[in-house]
Amino acid sequence: MAGYPKGSARLARMTISIHQIHPVFVGEVSGIDIARPLSPEDVAAIEAGMDRHAVLVFHDQKITDEQQMAFSESFGALEDARGGNITKPEDKRLPTGMNDVSNLGRDGQPLSRESRVRLFNLGNMLWHSDSSFRAIPAKYSLLSARVVNPIGGNTEFADMRAAYDTLDDATKAQIEDLVCEHSLMYSRGSLGMLDFSDEERAMFRPVRQRLVRTHPVTGRKSLYLSSHAGGIVGMPMPEARILLKDLTEHATQPKFVYVHRWRLGDLVMWDNRQMMHRARRYDEGQPRDMRRTTVAGTAATV
Numbered sequence: 001m002a003g004y005p006k007g008s009a010r011l012a013r014m015t016i017s018i019h020q021i022h023p024v025f026v027g028e029v030s031g032i033d034i035a036r037p038l039s040p041e042d043v044a045a046i047e048a049g050m051d052r053h054a055v056l057v058f059h060d061q062k063i064t065d066e067q068q069m070a071f072s073e074s075f076g077a078l079e080d081a082r083g084g085n086i087t088k089p090e091d092k093r094l095p096t097g098m099n100d101v102s103n104l105g106r107d108g109q110p111l112s113r114e115s116r117v118r119l120f121n122l123g124n125m126l127w128h129s130d131s132s133f134r135a136i137p138a139k140y141s142l143l144s145a146r147v148v149n150p151i152g153g154n155t156e157f158a159d160m161r162a163a164y165d166t167l168d169d170a171t172k173a174q175i176e177d178l179v180c181e182h183s184l185m186y187s188r189g190s191l192g193m194l195d196f197s198d199e200e201r202a203m204f205r206p207v208r209q210r211l212v213r214t215h216p217v218t219g220r221k222s223l224y225l226s227s228h229a230g231g232i233v234g235m236p237m238p239e240a241r242i243l244l245k246d247l248t249e250h251a252t253q254p255k256f257v258y259v260h261r262w263r264l265g266d267l268v269m270w271d272n273r274q275m276m277h278r279a280r281r282y283d284e285g286q287p288r289d290m291r292r293t294t295v296a297g298t299a300a301t302v
């Protein structure tokens with residue numbers, strides 16, 4: 001608290017501190033209540049933590065949807081969620097601005113086994129980067145645990161900077177200028193989900209993304225992989241998919257992966273420009289209510 005004038009309202013403020021909890025990335029944040037408005041210093045400290053650690057974990061944050069959206073907007077505009085799923089507007093459980101990553105329908109009950117929305121959402125259990133299927137992909141995602149499933153449901157994160165750094169020089173040279181095609185139809189297609197309507201096919205038209213990205217602040221390079229990537233421009237598809245599978249296998253070695261075991265009230269924030277993540281299986285007969293906000297990116301990668 002040194003430096004704050006005595007008697008000022010700022011005396012009540014906590015000081016943010018971040019300590020790394022994995023050998024290569026991930027910071028655990030303390031000294032902040034994200035339900036309250038942030039000072040510019042708080043925002044700068046969190047942004048700097050994101051640039052360095054790429055995943056930040058906040059515990060014991062009991063927040064409303066409005067508070068989650070307000071916190072997220074400190075880091076940029078929220079992404080327009082349209083075109084990112086097959087849920088019809090009338091079936092949506094959460095307000096505009098919130099992405100529903102639960103297994104629940106509008107009635108608050110777990111979706112049925114045959115539910116097409118449930119089957120589509122199983123794609124979140126493949127390694128991916130959020131919104132890599134959008135022409136301008138996402139910057140940050142923020143996931144809040146409102147109801148934790150009793151069995152499973154961990155989220156895993158893989159550091160795509162460490163993955164890039166540890167490639168051999170020949171591979172780095174081979175992939176430097178490659179451009180991939182990403183679509184929700186590729187990730188879902190890899191699960192055998194192929195029955196898309198004409199309207200969905202139009203909505204899920206592939207977009208192009210560089211395979212190697214450079215972080216705008218740190219200048220670090222990373223692999224921009226995602227299960228949405230299903231082709232590489234100028235390369236026969238099977239050859240492209242073998243290369244993408246090999247790179248993904250390299251990038252998701254245990255030494256580059258952090259496993260987050262959710263506690264009620266956790267909020268985890270990650271940088272999609274330098275991370276992949278996936279959910280793990282859980283007891284789908286019981287609720288898992290996870291709510292995501294997404295901070296939009298500001299530029300295409302190609």
Ligand SMILES: [Fe+2]
Pocket residue numbers: 124128129130277
């Ligand atoms: Fe995701």
